[in-house]
Amino acid sequence: MITVYGYSVSGNCHKLRLLLEQLGREYRWVEIDSSKGESRTPQYLAKNANGRVPIIELDDGRVLAESNAILCWLADGTACLPSDGWQKAQALSWMFFEQYSHEPYVAVARFIRGWTPADSPRRTAELPRCLERGHQALAVMEKHLAGNAWFTGPDYGIADIALFAYTDVAHHGGFDLASYPALRDWLERVRATPGFVAMPDPAPENAALLAI
Amino acid sequence: MITVYGYSVSGNCHKLRLLLEQLGREYRWVEIDSSKGESRTPQYLAKNANGRVPIIELDDGRVLAESNAILCWLADGTACLPSDGWQKAQALSWMFFEQYSHEPYVAVARFIRGWTPADSPRRTAELPRCLERGHQALAVMEKHLAGNAWFTGPDYGIADIALFAYTDVAHHGGFDLASYPALRDWLERVRATPGFVAMPDPAPENAALLAI
Numbered sequence: 001m002i003t004v005y006g007y008s009v010s011g012n013c014h015k016l017r018l019l020l021e022q023l024g025r026e027y028r029w030v031e032i033d034s035s036k037g038e039s040r041t042p043q044y045l046a047k048n049a050n051g052r053v054p055i056i057e058l059d060d061g062r063v064l065a066e067s068n069a070i071l072c073w074l075a076d077g078t079a080c081l082p083s084d085g086w087q088k089a090q091a092l093s094w095m096f097f098e099q100y101s102h103e104p105y106v107a108v109a110r111f112i113r114g115w116t117p118a119d120s121p122r123r124t125a126e127l128p129r130c131l132e133r134g135h136q137a138l139a140v141m142e143k144h145l146a147g148n149a150w151f152t153g154p155d156y157g158i159a160d161i162a163l164f165a166y167t168d169v170a171h172h173g174g175f176d177l178a179s180y181p182a183l184r185d186w187l188e189r190v191r192a193t194p195g196f197v198a199m200p201d202p203a204p205e206n207a208a209l210l211a212i
Numbered sequence: 213m214i215t216v217y218g219y220s221v222s223g224n225c226h227k228l229r230l231l232l233e234q235l236g237r238e239y240r241w242v243e244i245d246s247s248k249g250e251s252r253t254p255q256y257l258a259k260n261a262n263g264r265v266p267i268i269e270l271d272d273g274r275v276l277a278e279s280n281a282i283l284c285w286l287a288d289g290t291a292c293l294p295s296d297g298w299q300k301a302q303a304l305s306w307m308f309f310e311q312y313s314h315e316p317y318v319a320v321a322r323f324i325r326g327w328t329p330a331d332s333p334r335r336t337a338e339l340p341r342c343l344e345r346g347h348q349a350l351a352v353m354e355k356h357l358a359g360n361a362w363f364t365g366p367d368y369g370i371a372d373i374a375l376f377a378y379t380d381v382a383h384h385g386g387f388d389l390a391s392y393p394a395l396r397d398w399l400e401r402v403r404a405t406p407g408f409v410a411m412p413d414p415a416p417e418n419a420a421l422l423a424i
Contacts, residue, residue, distance in 0.1 A: 049352045050313055050352050052313075068308050069308050070305075073297065089282070101262060104312075137262075
């Protein structure tokens with residue numbers, strides 16, 4: 001069986017739960033609260049020297065890191081990843097876009113607002129740039145979705161899952177999605193896919209910070 | 213034939229040149245100096261709404277963006293990407309590591325030092341964090357290379373190419389590799405692979421800034 005080490009309210013981690021549930025795969029989930037340093041313990045660093053969640057571990061102890069690489073491995077051979085080489089490359093392209101041009105702004109804005117102290121200097125130093133760059137990424141998505149139902153080919157798949165995770169909670173970071181109608185329709189379509197599970201709500205301490 | 217749109221002294225772009233040369237593939241190269249805004253023209257944005265280099269374009273006009281997704285597509289079915297699913301996932305994992313934990317620090321330090329004015333506020337505001345995070349990434353690589361010749365399985369491949377591109381010019385960003393002996397040996401092994409081509413030197417104006 002697969003064991004996921006992840007922080008349930010992290011979008012990167014929730015990607016795996018969403019795909020595993022939708023594929024009907026059995027898995028164990030070991031909660032690692034990376035916001036409290038649990039991904040930096042010697043035990044965890046022995047599994048992933050980069051100290052990040054999520055990872056998966058197989059029964060024989062082999063480990064795979066990086067959420068989108070894990071999505072690819074889990075989805076290989078299923079309807080969630082096209083078998084056609086060019087379509088597969090397009091899925092990968094959107095997943096690299098997500099990690100380079102989207103997550104560092106959309107997810108980091110959420111983290112700063114909900115997981116750093118109310119008086120954190122990061123709120124003034126970093127949030128404006130996160131919002132600016134995050135909106136650039138959302139605009140790229142909107143442009144694609146104006147002419148396409150999904151991010152790769154005719155069907156829902158792991159590029160959608162990768163991009164959905166933090167876009168669905170973008171409001172936590174202060175993003176208003178009012179000017180992205182195609183994006184909002186796509187979020188609805190993802191929520192309506194069979195076996196969909198939403199990310200759990202943040203803990204009360206984080207919810208209180210997000211409400212500031 | 214494949215057309216690459218790229219900036220020759222960008223590591224992300226050089227990855228493609230290195231792989232294409234090593235695979236013996238024919239290609240056209242269209243130089244796009246992204247540092248002078250050439251990836252933000254209406255013509256270029258029509259090909260890649262995200263405004264980044266590199267992209268590849270096929271003869272029928274189809275476009276693929278994101279350097280590491282392009283590496284995967286080009287290498288599929290060759291010795292540069294393992295056919296085994298788990299090994300392929302490990303290659304992807306290192307490529308996502310490169311784009312998330314390495315490039316935003318190792319490459320950005322180089323960009324700030326060589327492609328922003330000598331009095332740029334980014335030199336004091338951003339360089340220290342780039343160096344700190346970049347060294348964390350180099351340490352993760354060193355740990356892997358202490359026990360492995362290459363980044364995926366027993367052979368050289370696209371995970372090595374992805375990580376080599378900016379590591380080989382890390383000194384431009386102010387990184388001293390003296391304390392990474394396994395990393396330096398690996399750089400030498402990559403430089404000795406058949407068909408290896410080095411990235412061209414930066415233009416004189418950038419070289420002058422790098423020398424400050």
